[in-house]
Amino acid sequence: MKTLVLGGSGFIGSALNALLLESIDTDVVVFDASQPRSFPDDARVRFVKGFFDSGTDFDQLTKGVDVVIHLVSTSVPGTEQDALREMNRNVIPSIALFEAAVANGVRRIVFMSSGGTVYGKGDGNGTPNAETDPLRPMNTYGFQKVMIENALRFVCRNSATEYQIIRLSNPYGPGQNPHGPLGLITKLVYQTLHHEQVTIYGDGSVTRDFIYIDDAVQGIIDILRHGNANDTYNLGTGVGVSVRDVVETIQRELPERMLLTHQPGRPVDVPVSVLDVGKYRAISTIARFVPLDEGIRRTARFFEGH
Known part of the structure; x- marks a missing residue:
């Protein structure tokens, strides 16, 4: 094959x-x-x-x-x-x-x-x-x-x-470019570890399926x-996580202090985007998706080791 x-x-x-x-x-x-x-x-x-x-x-x-x-x-x-x-x-x-x-x-x-x-x-x-x-x-x-x-x-x-x-x-995690336009979680973990300014658009209520x-x-x-x-x-995971939740989890899981700033919300950002994954779950071999806090810790360890 x-x-x-x-x-x-x-x-x-x-x-x-x-x-x-x-x-x-x-x-x-x-x-x-x-x-x-x-x-x-x-x-x-x-x-x-x-x-x-x-x-x-x-x-x-x-x-x-x-x-x-x-x-x-x-x-x-x-x-x-x-x-x-x-x-x-x-x-x-x-x-x-x-x-x-x-x-x-x-x-x-x-x-x-x-x-x-x-x-x-x-x-x-x-x-x-x-x-x-x-x-x-x-x-x-x-x-x-x-x-x-x-x-x-x-x-x-x-x-x-x-x-x-x-x-x-x-998707997010090790191997994703933290300087690119995609990958909110990867980017925020990297910026926090390197004491860079973190910019959040809107009030943090935008919700995604990570x-x-x-x-x-x-x-x-x-x-x-x-x-x-x-x-x-x-x-996807079928679970919605807000940007605010991501920020709070990073602040809880990493010892570094996040340098946070807010900008006005962007019109291109859909307020809520979560997938119904029932069809995939019927054929999935994944018993448990990697939870947000664990994924953040794994991503942080990757950056610390590279």
Whole structure:
């Protein structure tokens, strides 16, 4: 078996590569713009350098591949691009990838969507979002994820290639870039340990579904191995945690004093985004998700050791 991981040098991809080798009898091809610093020392892993764009030779890349895991996005929430730019940089290359995979007889394509953005404000009452809820993205990041989901379904229709769509919540933990635009918990832990200014937008009531990185990648493996073909799964803990709760837990778990400042709330921040993960829990091998306080301690230990 051969698995192609696009975006395999990133935060999720790096953690997923190791677990793929441990959990599944497969060779792994990692496609990304740069090789990960913690690249597995394993003869079953091969790195292919390249940029995810319309000029990529996806036909050659997907030849002989059984499973494609698409983790790539050239944008992130909070760094808004116009819709046409998102189409050119994310949607069109994804369609080219899917068409090449189907033409080459790839058995399954797994696409990493975004549980935190595709549902938008949901019902406005904070009810956890289920896979069957309407998709109403509020930013172009969510917009492109919805379009790629639909493109995958369309390209795989009437073919032998199966698909799975995973709507991941908010992963955090060791290996995430604390200087990037994503990863609130990782960023706040790092800033607190290094006595840097911590900025909170609004009153701290914004609520998210945070999932520790080990649980996130195990969830991907669970869905790949035990999930239904041609189906969509939310992947998170199903528990809402406010920014205020995160701040209070960090202050309780770390000896360093947090240098906290507040800024006005941002209109792009959905007040509450929590996933209904009942469908995933039915196939999950995780008996207990890593709780917030433990995840914060693990993340702090990682930064202290690196």
